[in-house]
Amino acid sequence: MSGVTAALPEMLGRLKLTAMRDRLDSLLDDAARREMTLPETLALLCEAEVAHREERRIQMGLGIAKFPFVRTLESFDFAAQRSLDPKQIRDLSACRWVANGDTLLIQGPPGVGKTHLSVAIGREAIRNGYSVLFTPAMALITALVKGQAEGRLEDKLIRSAKPKLLIIDELGYLPLEPQAAHLFFALVSRRYERGSMLVTSNRSIGEWGMILNDQVVATAILDRLLHHSHVVTIRGDSYRLREKRRSGLLKRSNEADPVVGTA
Ligand code: ADP
Ligand code: MG
Numbered sequence: 001m002s003g004v005t006a007a008l009p010e011m012l013g014r015l016k017l018t019a020m021r022d023r024l025d026s027l028l029d030d031a032a033r034r035e036m037t038l039p040e041t042l043a044l045l046c047e048a049e050v051a052h053r054e055e056r057r058i059q060m061g062l063g064i065a066k067f068p069f070v071r072t073l074e075s076f077d078f079a080a081q082r083s084l085d086p087k088q089i090r091d092l093s094a095c096r097w098v099a100n101g102d103t104l105l106i107q108g109p110p111g112v113g114k115t116h117l118s119v120a121i122g123r124e125a126i127r128n129g130y131s132v133l134f135t136p137a138m139a140l141i142t143a144l145v146k147g148q149a150e151g152r153l154e155d156k157l158i159r160s161a162k163p164k165l166l167i168i169d170e171l172g173y174l175p176l177e178p179q180a181a182h183l184f185f186a187l188v189s190r191r192y193e194r195g196s197m198l199v200t201s202n203r204s205i206g207e208w209g210m211i212l213n214d215q216v217v218a219t220a221i222l223d224r225l226l227h228h229s230h231v232v233t234i235r236g237d238s239y240r241l242r243e244k245r246r247s248g249l250l251k252r253s254n255e256a257d258p259v260v261g262t263a
Contacts (some may be wrong), residue, residue, distance in 0.1 A: 019052030052182050060127035067134050068169075071116040072123060080242070081113060083235040092230060093124040098195065099145050103229040104198045105205070111238025114200040118167050120246065121198065125165045131165040137171040137199075144183040153183070161190045172203035173210040181212040185221050192224045199225070204233075211238060 004210035020027070026153055033039040035260050042256060075094055078086040104121070106114045122132045138161065147156035160166060176184065189199060205226075209218040 011016075017049050021124050023048055023125045053146055058126055061132065062123065063134040065126060065134050065163075067119045067122060068115065069119065071119040073120045074121060076113065076116060080239060081234065081236065083108075083233070086230065089121075092232070093121050094154075095121075095125045095130065097127045097228075097230055098125050098128070100197050100228065101193055103196065103225045103227075104232065105225070105229060106198070106200045106232045106234065107204055108202065108234030109236075109238070111240045112201055112234040112236055113239055114202075114234060115169055117232075118169060118198050122165065122167050130164040131162070132165045132167065133160070134167040134169065135160075136170050139176070140168060140187070141176065141180045141184060144187065145180055148179075148183060153186075157187060157190050160187055161195060163195065165196045166191065167198045167200075169200050171199055171200070172201040172207070174212055175213050178213055178217075181214050181217045184212070185217050188221050188224050194226075197225070199252075205231070231243050 009021050009024060012018070012199055014022070020117055024045075026072060028041070036044065036061040068123055073089065076089075078089075092104060106117055108114055119134065123133050142151065144156055144160075147153045188197070201211070205222065208222055209215040212221065
């Protein structure tokens with residue numbers, strides 16, 4: 001390299017164009033081989049930097065989101081889940097509803113893929129540039145109750161109102177105490193028309209009065225949640241149990257012995 005180009009890696013480093021710097025030789029070779037013009041070469045270099053930053057942004061977003069496991073739409077077997085319309089799920093994964101601050105409710109019995117879909121859609125939201133936080137409902141509510149006891153409820157509400165998409169998983173496995181239901185209402189009100197929520201539940205909307213132990217609070221929460229909302233209902237058998245049945249660990253439920261084991 002001549003005097004001017006010898007300083008190139010250092011200058012790129014100072015400009016924080018590190019992907020360009022690290023791949024400079026191979027990118028320039030590539031450009032020469034393809035007989036690229038100067039603007040084309042510059043575009044190639046910029047593309048490498050942009051792609052690298054985008055990948056880093058996504059990785060950071062995934063770390064912040066705290067998903068319980070890695071699940072994607074590609075790994076969701078729609079053929080095994082006939083009650084879902086793959087087109088509706090693909091539309092939802094484009095995340096226009098997140099842009100609009102809408103709510104998505106995914107309801108269905110245990111093991112049918114509610115958490116899987118919520119994680120997969122959450123990943124798509126990150127890909128689309130939104131901040132996401134995944135939280136099991138019980139952990140969120142425990143944190144709110146604790147926050148209130150310690151006089152730091154406002155902090156907790158502010159924190160959970162921050163991500164553009166808040167995923168609340170497994171609401172309704174246990175009915176909430178009245179105080180917890182009121183705190184959940186405070187959270188929903190805080191986020192209402194600001195950020196989106198994705199809520200999964202094994203209870204249908206009609207049973208929310210029971211989950212929240214209070215029909216008035218349930219009505220107030222649903223009024224806000226359902227104002228701009230999409231509801232996905234999954235039916236059928238637990239996927240986990242299906243897999244076990246298939247591998248012969250469990251008998252089919254119509255055979256003589258009752259099904260044993262847990263999902
Ligand atoms: P739920 O939240 O409804 O109880 P999960 O999303 O936790 O169920 O699903 C249970 C397990 O089965 C997970 O490991 C999930 O990835 C898998 N699973 C469920 N449904 C499907 C499906 N249709 N295709 C692929 N994997 C599935
Ligand atoms: Mg789940």
